[in-house]
Amino acid sequence: MSDAERPPTEFEPAEPNTGEEFEPVDVFPDSTDFDLRPGADSCYKCSTCDTNCPVAEVDDDFPGPKFQGPEQWRLKQNEEDYEVDDSVMDCSNCMRCDNACPSGVPLSQMHNTARGEYVENQMSKLSVEYIRNRILANYRTSAWFASKVPRLANAVMNFGPARWVMEKTMGVTSEREFPAFATETFREWWDRQGAAGGSRERARENRERRGDPVDADKKVAYFHGCYSNYNTPEVGKAMVRVYEHFGYEVVVPEQRCSGTPMFANGMLTDARRHAEVNVSSMADLVEQGYDAIASCTSCSMALRQEYPELFDIDGVEEVAAHTFESVEYLRIHEDLRGAIDETEIDGDLAEEFAYHAPCHARNQGLNRQAVELFGDLDGVDVEDVGDSCSGISGTYGWKAEKYDKSMEIGEEMFEHMEDTDGETGMTECPTCAMQMEHGTGYEIRHPLELLEAAVVE
Numbered sequence: 001m002s003d004a005e006r007p008p009t010e011f012e013p014a015e016p017n018t019g020e021e022f023e024p025v026d027v028f029p030d031s032t033d034f035d036l037r038p039g040a041d042s043c044y045k046c047s048t049c050d051t052n053c054p055v056a057e058v059d060d061d062f063p064g065p066k067f068q069g070p071e072q073w074r075l076k077q078n079e080e081d082y083e084v085d086d087s088v089m090d091c092s093n094c095m096r097c098d099n100a101c102p103s104g105v106p107l108s109q110m111h112n113t114a115r116g117e118y119v120e121n122q123m124s125k126l127s128v129e130y131i132r133n134r135i136l137a138n139y140r141t142s143a144w145f146a147s148k149v150p151r152l153a154n155a156v157m158n159f160g161p162a163r164w165v166m167e168k169t170m171g172v173t174s175e176r177e178f179p180a181f182a183t184e185t186f187r188e189w190w191d192r193q194g195a196a197g198g199s200r201e202r203a204r205e206n207r208e209r210r211g212d213p214v215d216a217d218k219k220v221a222y223f224h225g226c227y228s229n230y231n232t233p234e235v236g237k238a239m240v241r242v243y244e245h246f247g248y249e250v251v252v253p254e255q256r257c258s259g260t261p262m263f264a265n266g267m268l269t270d271a272r273r274h275a276e277v278n279v280s281s282m283a284d285l286v287e288q289g290y291d292a293i294a295s296c297t298s299c300s301m302a303l304r305q306e307y308p309e310l311f312d313i314d315g316v317e318e319v320a321a322h323t324f325e326s327v328e329y330l331r332i333h334e335d336l337r338g339a340i341d342e343t344e345i346d347g348d349l350a351e352e353f354a355y356h357a358p359c360h361a362r363n364q365g366l367n368r369q370a371v372e373l374f375g376d377l378d379g380v381d382v383e384d385v386g387d388s389c390s391g392i393s394g395t396y397g398w399k400a401e402k403y404d405k406s407m408e409i410g411e412e413m414f415e416h417m418e419d420t421d422g423e424t425g426m427t428e429c430p431t432c433a434m435q436m437e438h439g440t441g442y443e444i445r446h447p448l449e450l451l452e453a454a455v456v457e
């Protein structure tokens with residue numbers, strides 16, 4: 001029985017609001033709004049953002065975040081007919097400039113709104129670039145179709161001549177292997193486990209085992225994102241098992257793409273459509289006392305920062321305030337170090353891990369958490385491979401014209417990974433994981449998988 005067919009219980013969320021009643025918002029309703037953005041005038045031209053931009057470092061034609069943000073802002077203020085510079089499409093939306101700016105200028109918000117305006121008003125909707133970007137940005141749609149015939153899709157997507165045709169006609173690089181689609185999605189597996197009702201029973205049993213109050217108010221709503229659902233369900237399963245181990249009831253609400261690849265490609269209308277469903281689902285649950293948990297750091301970033309920056313959806317601020325990355329939440333609420341101290345890893349995961357903190361994890365202050373958490377775990381060693389960008393930035397590294405730059409950005413990370421003794425990588429971001437695997441040949445794991453091996457019997 002699917003989630004949709006199952007009668008609601010007291011432990012299941014109310015029917016999510018689909019967001020139909022929300023009116024779309026104009027990103028730039030008129031040019032005079034350009035000078036109203038908070039923080040736009042705070043730039044004092046120190047260029048710190050430019051020196052921290054990985055794209056500017058490898059692409060001499062990219063003018064950098066200072067130009068993309070505050071400088072274009074001023075140009076727009078002064079020239080009524082000013083058109084957004086097309087270089088805004090070369091920004092990978094890594095958001096490192098946000099983190100770097102000492103003056104709190106909302107750079108990525110400015111880039112996202114400018115990119116949205118460029119795509120909406122200046123980009124031909126019949127151009128190959130637009131069509132390619134739209135397909136890449138709407139990965140969830142392609143993944144949904146592929147998940148119906150995963151074995152066939154895996155064979156076709158990695159068939160050499162098909163990849164060559166995709167590069168020549170669509171500009172999708174043939175240098176990368178397409179990620180494999182799982183033969184059972186996370187949501188199909190979740191249904192087999194009894195969904196919310198099954199989780200409630202398991203969580204209660206674990207509370208009894210732990211000696212916690214059986215009626216403890218421990219409940220979370222899992223935002224699995226597209227990749228954990230269609231490609232790496234083992235990450236979603238680890239999330240569920242770890243949370244239930246600590247006595248949490250998990251629900252998996254109706255959800256769409258977080259919108260991360262859409263922001264990066266200026267597809268703000270698509271992003272808003274998905275955000276409306278995600279926010280309304282999560283807002284209902286937040287009201288019932290749930291917190292929203294994401295296992296992908298770009299998804300948690302979207303719910304926490306990009307949605308409230310870009311969309312005026314009812315409930316968006318409440319959802320942002322109650323969204324956490326999966327390991328972060330447990331570090332706040334549970335004695336994870338204590339749980340880990342009592343255990344030892346052996347078998348496949350007894351390894352030295354080369355850990356890469358995704359740029360979007362850095363923006364949330366999570367860059368050291370895996371290294372600190374697993375530092376005392378017997379049988380493993382987790383080594384931080386430095387603060388460089390992986391270079392793939394979601395869809396950026398999949399574009400044929402960006403592939404070489406993407407690999408050049410990632411070079412430092414590849415070298416540091418190869419300096420570690422093991423041959424396994426670790427990261428929270430699925431596309432960083434693709435780049436790590438592509439650049440080194442290492443197998444890549446999510447911190448939740450190691451946590452599951454450490455604490456779940």
Ligand code: SF4
Pocket residue numbers: 042043044045046047048049050065066069070100101102103104105107
């Ligand atoms: S880092 Fe901030 S203050 Fe410095 S140039 Fe960039 S936007 Fe302006």
Ligand code: SF4
Pocket residue numbers: 052053054055056064065068090091092093094095096097098107108111
């Ligand atoms: S988001 Fe990343 S690529 Fe884009 S301007 Fe900022 S630092 Fe550069």
